[in-house]
Amino acid sequence: MKMSPRNRFAGTITQLKKGAVMAQVTVDIGGGNTVTSAIFVDSAEDLGLKTGDKVLAVIKSTDVMIFKE
Amino acid sequence: MKMSPRNRFAGTITQLKKGAVMAQVTVDIGGGNTVTSAIFVDSAEDLGLKTGDKVLAVIKSTDVMIFKE
Amino acid sequence: MKMSPRNRFAGTITQLKKGAVMAQVTVDIGGGNTVTSAIFVDSAEDLGLKTGDKVLAVIKSTDVMIFKE
């Protein structure tokens, strides 16, 4: 399945924190970088997410900001 | 200045493409990963962005999705 | 590939409009509903999008607002 979002980072889940409705997922994508995602607890459970899973973190370009010193 | 977005990737601009209103910025963040951002041309010019610049690509966690095979 | 976004609408592209950087894609998802998307022209071309294509329009729940009379 090809997708329009250009930001796709393969990595491994290193932390998973669940609230009543929202979950916080942390993914190590290598190069010293980690990505943190906020998704529904339902979605985390649908995907059967757990620490150590190989996943893809996906981000639409319109959601990326640029900062410069 | 501390910021709430948890996803902050330091990198170098490798491509900058400008339309009439929007600009497409590609940033090499190391580890084999690049980040692409859509911002206003005005913003790109306010920051004086150009290929080779050291920048920070910043993304709010609520904008990050997770995919799993 | 399973995905965390819960909003996935199968449909057919009915219109595709390209600017210098951004493209506007309209998808008929049935039930009298159409979905409009703003993506990079590069992404539209990577996916080889054209009118009549069968696609999936995907939306993260944190981007959906509710209105009530």
Next chain:
Amino acid sequence: MKMSPRNRFAGTITQLKKGAVMAQVTVDIGGGNTVTSAIFVDSAEDLGLKTGDKVLAVIKSTDVMIFKE
């Protein structure tokens, strides 16, 4: 009141789940499609949302992604 977001789906609330801060709202928009939204519990209570309510699910085009086999 006219609005810039082009994606407006009329439907009926079929599920409402509340956490401490966030709420998950599911709306049947017909044609076999449902839309899920993450909003503040405060917002759900301001609008007096409950199962069976007629509502509008609204989404900005820049938040819609396209996938193609």
Next chain:
Amino acid sequence: MKMSPRNRFAGTITQLKKGAVMAQVTVDIGGGNTVTSAIFVDSAEDLGLKTGDKVLAVIKSTDVMIFKE
């Protein structure tokens, strides 16, 4: 029509810039603050937007970031 987004700012359009697909709208909301929006040119034309118009700038809370010195 009641809406879930909690950030609603009444103001006056002070600038409107149109590209092929996207438009940049600047709104003076008082208190020394202006809000800039990126919407489709089609949406700007559907709403008949022009400088001097009284409008509402609306933002979902999940899209607001916090910075602190």
Next chain:
Amino acid sequence: MKMSPRNRFAGTITQLKKGAVMAQVTVDIGGGNTVTSAIFVDSAEDLGLKTGDKVLAVIKSTDVMIFKE
């Protein structure tokens, strides 16, 4: 640090509500306007946020919608 997001509102935190994963931050930005933000509890704690703090509420233009009577 210069930033691409054009919407930056200086203000004072008037309310802070924490759930298990998400926090709701309300900021008075003057001119009769307040901004509400949804961020991770972890982020609120990293920034040491508390009522009375001077902060900046930052919003990307692609997340701003326009409404007109």
